Amino acid sequence: MSDATIEGAPRATQPKSSLLVADPHTRRRHAAEARFRAYGLGAIVISMVMLVVLLFTILTGGIGAFRQTYLEIPVTLEDAQLDKNGNRDPADLGKVLTLTYGKLLQQSLEKVVADKGIAIADLSAKDLSGLISKEAPARLRDQVLANPDLIGQTITARVLVNGRIDGYYKGRVTMDSALRDANTSPAQLQLADALKAQGMLATKWNWSFLTSPDASDQRPEAAGVGIAILGSLYMMLVVLVLAVPIGVAASIYLEEFAPKNRWTDIIEVNISNLAAVPSIVFGILGLAAFINFGGLPQSAPIVGGLVLTLMTLPTIIIATRAALKAVPPSIRDAALGVGASRMQSVFHHVLPLAMPGILTGTIIGMAQALGETAPLLLIGMVAFVKNFPSAPPEGLFEPASALPVQVYNWTQRADPAFIERASGAIIVLLVFLLCMNVLAILLRRRFERRW
Amino acid sequence: MNDMTLLERSVEQTEIKISAQDVQVWYGEKHAIKDVNVDLLDKTVTAFIGPSGCGKSTFLRCLNRMNDTIESCRVGGRIALDGEDIYDRRVDPVQLRARVGMVFQKPNPFPKSIYDNVAYGPRIHGLARNRAELDEIVEKSLRGAALWNEVKDRLGEPGTGLSGGQQQRLCIARAVATQPEVLLMDEPCSALDPIATSQVEELIDQLRAEFSVVIVTHSMQQAARVSQKTAFFHLGNLVEYGNTDDIFTNPRDPRTESYISGRIG
Ligand SMILES: Nc1ncnc2c1ncn2[C@@H]1O[C@H](COP(=O)(O)OP(=O)(O)OP(=O)(O)O)[C@@H](O)[C@H]1O
Numbered sequence: 001m002s003d004a005t006i007e008g009a010p011r012a013t014q015p016k017s018s019l020l021v022a023d024p025h026t027r028r029r030h031a032a033e034a035r036f037r038a039y040g041l042g043a044i045v046i047s048m049v050m051l052v053v054l055l056f057t058i059l060t061g062g063i064g065a066f067r068q069t070y071l072e073i074p075v076t077l078e079d080a081q082l083d084k085n086g087n088r089d090p091a092d093l094g095k096v097l098t099l100t101y102g103k104l105l106q107q108s109l110e111k112v113v114a115d116k117g118i119a120i121a122d123l124s125a126k127d128l129s130g131l132i133s134k135e136a137p138a139r140l141r142d143q144v145l146a147n148p149d150l151i152g153q154t155i156t157a158r159v160l161v162n163g164r165i166d167g168y169y170k171g172r173v174t175m176d177s178a179l180r181d182a183n184t185s186p187a188q189l190q191l192a193d194a195l196k197a198q199g200m201l202a203t204k205w206n207w208s209f210l211t212s213p214d215a216s217d218q219r220p221e222a223a224g225v226g227i228a229i230l231g232s233l234y235m236m237l238v239v240l241v242l243a244v245p246i247g248v249a250a251s252i253y254l255e256e257f258a259p260k261n262r263w264t265d266i267i268e269v270n271i272s273n274l275a276a277v278p279s280i281v282f283g284i285l286g287l288a289a290f291i292n293f294g295g296l297p298q299s300a301p302i303v304g305g306l307v308l309t310l311m312t313l314p315t316i317i318i319a320t321r322a323a324l325k326a327v328p329p330s331i332r333d334a335a336l337g338v339g340a341s342r343m344q345s346v347f348h349h350v351l352p353l354a355m356p357g358i359l360t361g362t363i364i365g366m367a368q369a370l371g372e373t374a375p376l377l378l379i380g381m382v383a384f385v386k387n388f389p390s391a392p393p394e395g396l397f398e399p400a401s402a403l404p405v406q407v408y409n410w411t412q413r414a415d416p417a418f419i420e421r422a423s424g425a426i427i428v429l430l431v432f433l434l435c436m437n438v439l440a441i442l443l444r445r446r447f448e449r450r451w
Numbered sequence: 452m453n454d455m456t457l458l459e460r461s462v463e464q465t466e467i468k469i470s471a472q473d474v475q476v477w478y479g480e481k482h483a484i485k486d487v488n489v490d491l492l493d494k495t496v497t498a499f500i501g502p503s504g505c506g507k508s509t510f511l512r513c514l515n516r517m518n519d520t521i522e523s524c525r526v527g528g529r530i531a532l533d534g535e536d537i538y539d540r541r542v543d544p545v546q547l548r549a550r551v552g553m554v555f556q557k558p559n560p561f562p563k564s565i566y567d568n569v570a571y572g573p574r575i576h577g578l579a580r581n582r583a584e585l586d587e588i589v590e591k592s593l594r595g596a597a598l599w600n601e602v603k604d605r606l607g608e609p610g611t612g613l614s615g616g617q618q619q620r621l622c623i624a625r626a627v628a629t630q631p632e633v634l635l636m637d638e639p640c641s642a643l644d645p646i647a648t649s650q651v652e653e654l655i656d657q658l659r660a661e662f663s664v665v666i667v668t669h670s671m672q673q674a675a676r677v678s679q680k681t682a683f684f685h686l687g688n689l690v691e692y693g694n695t696d697d698i699f700t701n702p703r704d705p706r707t708e709s710y711i712s713g714r715i716g
Pocket residue numbers: 478481483501502503504505506507508509510521523
């Protein structure tokens with residue numbers, strides 16, 4: 001080209017610089033790039049450190065909730081006390097109160113202490129009986145009622161010990177702190193040590209944290225996240241069944257079918273605004289609409305699920321619309337060009353391509369909903385629930401708790417043992433989230449075979 | 452292909468397939484097509500030529516109502532396919548597009564297998580009763596698009612994994628597979644090498660036996676080689692329309708002459 005020689009001409013008059021030496025302009029650009037890389041790396045390092053610290057504190061604080069100290073002592077289930085008529089009639093057995101079982105346990109422990117010749121100075125009767133958790137008699141009673149044949153036998157009962165003793169073996173309680181503590185004493189701790197030396201007391205892995213319901217303030221050792229897990233699961237079920245189809249259908253309509261006019265603009269702005277509304281506002285809405293007006297029960301997963309659905313919808317709609325927008329228009333043209341209808345072009349071609357993005361948005365929305373606390377407090381999910389809800393669909397209308405609410409609830413309680421429980425619940429919550437994310441990644445892989 | 456044989460071939464066909472009268476197209480305020488009157492013949496290849504931005508694609512897209520998908524686009528006038536107004540409110544554009552197929556400027560295969568790309572049209576229009584018939588249509592279409600030999604061993608592979616030229620031929624096969632009556636092609640050879648181009652041109656010549664073909668092209672030689680009729684567009688106007696031989700050898704309008712000889716464009 002003739003242009004090239006004309007352009008090149010003035011350059012020839014300038015002194016030639018070596019390619020081996022970077023000129024000042026290039027050096028400045030390199031420095032800028034190096035600085036930017038350093039910032040980026042710094043940001044990543046800081047966030048990784050934060051993450052590690054977070055995980056470390058939660059794991060060290062919460063892993064204790066999965067271990068529990070138990071006492072294993074022989075207990076003779078005497079007929080005289082548990083079944084006076086001797087006919088094993090469930091109605092009669094049911095009349096025997098937890099108090100009786102408590103006494104039975106106490107006598108068994110006293111017997112063990114006497115038999116093994118454990119002698120500890122200053123050991124009061126209260127210290128001895130206080131070693132056993134207040135929850136233990138109830139569990140023994142449940143065990144006997146489930147299997148009345150045990151009456152008359154001597155069984156090795158697995159007895160939950162007091163939270164303070166449990167804390168002693170997890171480093172939360174020391175001899176010094178026990179001295180100042182009204183709920184335990186050094187003598188009680190010594191007794192526990194002596195029993196441990198006899199092999200009768202041990203701290204073991206504790207699945208019952210995952211399966212048992214919440215417990216009252218005085219029984220942190222018995223508290224579990226069973227109902228909270230179930231409640232969260234039920235709510236996620238409601239969100240999945242409602243928010244995903246409604247959200248995806250709404251986005252497809254808005255993106256692919258709706259005319260672009262003032263009304264759709266207004267709808268679009270409103271959806272974006274809804275996504276930014278604080279979640280507690282949705283709680284108030286849920287309280288007013290579903291409980292006060294709709295007459296649905298308080299504390300029920302269905303109401304929680306509905307509130308979380310409202311909260312998640314904007315997130316899902318925005319993500320889905322973005323995913324649909326990202327599909328190249330040439331694909332739609334191609335489908336329409338061979339005579340496919342709008343609907344066919346969307347469902348055969350656009351939607352499969354948008355699927356990874358839709359899934360990501362959906363899972364982000366659901367993860368948000370899973371961790372949401374504030375709106376659930378307003379609809380009464382913070383209530384103390386002792387009975388497991390039944391299977392869905394009836395279970396959706398029965399009172400339940402939720403994992404984040406359970407965490408919030410436990411951190412409000414006085415006994416430091418509940419802090420450990422709260423951290424344990426957080427671990428469960430994180431595992432839940434992790435599972436959802438893994439699911440999202442797997443599904444995305446499946447759809448992302450972009451051909 | 453020998454230029455002379457094509458040029459000598461006379462236009463025997465006189466039956467009108469598509470008739471456009473006073474067609475106007477606006478993109479918002481922009482008047483992109485002005486008063487276009489043209490009768491496209493059946494079983495004939497018609498070439499649209501003209502400088503970039505003159506409205507060739509726009510007019511082409513009017514013929515199967517692909518412009519409906521553009522929000523700002525308004526079409527006026529009357530376009531009739533076999534005497535029926537395609538912009539009548541009773542016309543379903545989906546049904547129209549099954550009869551007036553289209554190949555786009557940029558190859559746009561579906562992100563599916565080669566087989567599924569070609570089989571998609573016949574499937575949604577129910578053209579094949581069973582798998583064997585579908586296989587036959589796919590093979591015939593791919594052969595027609597001069598692609599069969601290259602892909603016959605990998606029909607299950609993604610269509611997007613082909614080269615640009617192969618993709619375009621796949622798109623042609625896809626359009627042919629629906630067995631349209633009119634095939635609109637918007638610069639189908641702009642991504643092809645000379646060999647593939649001549650194959651596609653040969654294909655277009657074969658297609659003429661069954662369909663009427665409208666092709667937009669920037670190559671004068673191509674227009675001269677494949678078409679029997681040529682329409683020259685300039686700034687949204689149809690300047691000249693006539694037998695290809697006449698347009699290239701004896702243009703009536705000075706604008707046509709200067710475009711053909713390379714002075715505008
Ligand atoms: N979607 C659109 N919105 C607004 N204006 C458009 C749109 N598509 C095309 N135009 C305008 O209409 C005019 C004709 O465009 P068209 O694409 O039909 O030209 P063309 O002849 O096909 O050009 P080329 O040879 O470069 O493909 C151009 O001025 C273009 O700017």
